[in-house]
Amino acid sequence: MPFTIASSVSFEEDIKKSRFQAIAVPVENEQAVKDFLEHSKDLSTTHQCWAWKIGHNVRFNDDGEPSGTAGRPILATIEGNDLTNVLVLVNRWYGGIKLGTGGLARAYGGAAGQCLLLAEKIELIEKKKISFKCQFNEWAIFQYELNLHQIEYSEEYTAEGVTVMALLQVHQIQPLALKLQDVTRGREQLKIIEEPEND
Known part of the structure; x- marks a missing residue:
């Protein structure tokens, strides 16, 4: 049975002076994804990386981070939690210390994972x-x-x-x-x- 999340949740943490803020929201369709991303544009961030899954469709974006270090780990946490109809956006404010590719993947995936742990899972009703x-x-x-x-x-x-x-x-x-x-x-x-x- 597919699950989604009941409502939007967010989680923040600092890793080596960079601030990571993850926001997870339930989405019905691609228009809802576009609307949310448009509404969440924040010019103060260094990167706004995201991933979403609706049914069998998935998309992710590294927003300038090295390829595979942000969007893919975020998507992996959505899939790892057996969720669908979910969008997770992770904002990063760079603090001056490079994390390396492994560190970035852990930071983005970790923030997304912590965020989804806070969400109430509900059965996705057709x-x-x-x-x-x-x-x-x-x-x-x-x-x-x-x-x-x-x-x-x-x-x-x-x-x-x-x-x-x-x-x-x-x-x-x-x-x-x-x-x-x-x-x-x-x-x-x-x-x-x-x-x-x-x-």
Whole structure:
């Protein structure tokens, strides 16, 4: 069963006058990775190295550190903890003492590892994209339902009513489909949007 982390965590340590700060966050997709990295840009750092894993997809970046000394050890700690849908960013502020390639790999991997130890691991629950339509007067009922279960959704208003796209955990699909049939008296059906597998 794949696991991810419940929420973002961070860890800091000083190694030979360099400060290392690791931040681990759960991510749903590559856009979330881009948004987080963009938001975390820090010009005061010497290096911002990172790695992420979402499903079978992995990426890592040494950000100017010698090849293989930062991104790969960070990724190894994510995989070593059996985690997915996780991004770990390690910021380094250089303190004037070179650590050597082995020292760098230990420092980046170590900071990432300590950081992930602080995280609460949760079972990764599969989610599916769904869509449905309803009339304006029915939308409040569904909006209440989606908010109640903290379901991510977006709505689009058309001349005919409201078209809703949402991301549901697999076990939430059936109850919502029944609710939709009930409220719309069988007029509308819930559609599951199959996403192409990209391996």
